[in-house]
Amino acid sequence: VGCDRSKNLVDICGEKNFQAFVCDALSVPIRSGSCDACISIAVIHHFSTAERRLATIRELVRLLRPGGTALIYVWAMEQEYRNQKSKYLKEKIGSKDPEEEMNAGEAQRALRGQMPGSSSRDAACSDPLRSDPKEQGCDATPVADSRLPVHTNRTSFHSQDLLVPWHLRGGTKKKGGSIDTVLFPAGSKESQELSPVFHRYYHVFCEGELEATCRSLDGVRVQKSYYDQGNWCVVLEKL
Numbered sequence: 122v123g124c125d126r127s128k129n130l131v132d133i134c135g136e137k138n139f140q141a142f143v144c145d146a147l148s149v150p151i152r153s154g155s156c157d158a159c160i161s162i163a164v165i166h167h168f169s170t171a172e173r174r175l176a177t178i179r180e181l182v183r184l185l186r187p188g189g190t191a192l193i194y195v196w197a198m199e200q201e202y203r204n205q206k207s208k209y210l211k212e213k214i215g216s217k218d219p220e221e222e223m224n225a226g227e228a229q230r231a232l233r234g235q236m237p238g239s240s241s242r243d244a245a246c247s248d249p250l251r252s253d254p255k256e257q258g259c260d261a262t263p264v265a266d267s268r269l270p271v272h273t274n275r276t277s278f279h280s281q282d283l284l285v286p287w288h289l290r291g292g293t294k295k296k297g298g299s300i301d302t303v304l305f306p307a308g309s310k311e312s313q314e315l316s317p318v319f320h321r322y323y324h325v326f327c328e329g330e331l332e333a334t335c336r337s338l339d340g341v342r343v344q345k346s347y348y349d350q351g352n353w354c355v356v357l358e359k360l
Contacts (some may be wrong), residue, residue, distance in 0.1 A: 159191040166195040185359040207351030284320035
């Protein structure tokens, strides 16, 4: 059973005969302790405060039965890790939706139980509610005022909190339906003739940050914490 904030995406699931519904990740209308497993891919990095990101993980844990597990993927600040560039940095501008490209293949492999082996690392930021990237050991520039920096696609991140530009494209009208719209990352071939531009908020995670946030919750054990193609990933278990 899937859920998403976007009604249009949920409608697509319905057309493909998948079970999905519209909801907020902070309040999922499913009974506590009723899920064997939960998956959160490329969601939590869109929440704008540490408190809300923590609350989202807490809501995932609430849904799990004792012994149930959750897999979480978030965008990493470190797009170059251990002298290896992520696929996001390697690909040419305009190749794919950056989130889809970074997360879909890697997450599918993880769900098949082929997760890269790695031990839990010491948290780079022991307090998950900290917001100072220098204290977290990240090579990031703190935002000096209320204006967030706008990211340039296919480049390294220079701030943990930023906006990624997306272009809206008008689609074709389906029979008996409304006109579809599609978002493309700025700089892509499809976006060059398109407008308007929307800026989507991201908080990119430093090494250890996601794991530390998970460990701050009671009744949770982190089974695995690892880096995967520009993402920080955690598998946690509800005790």
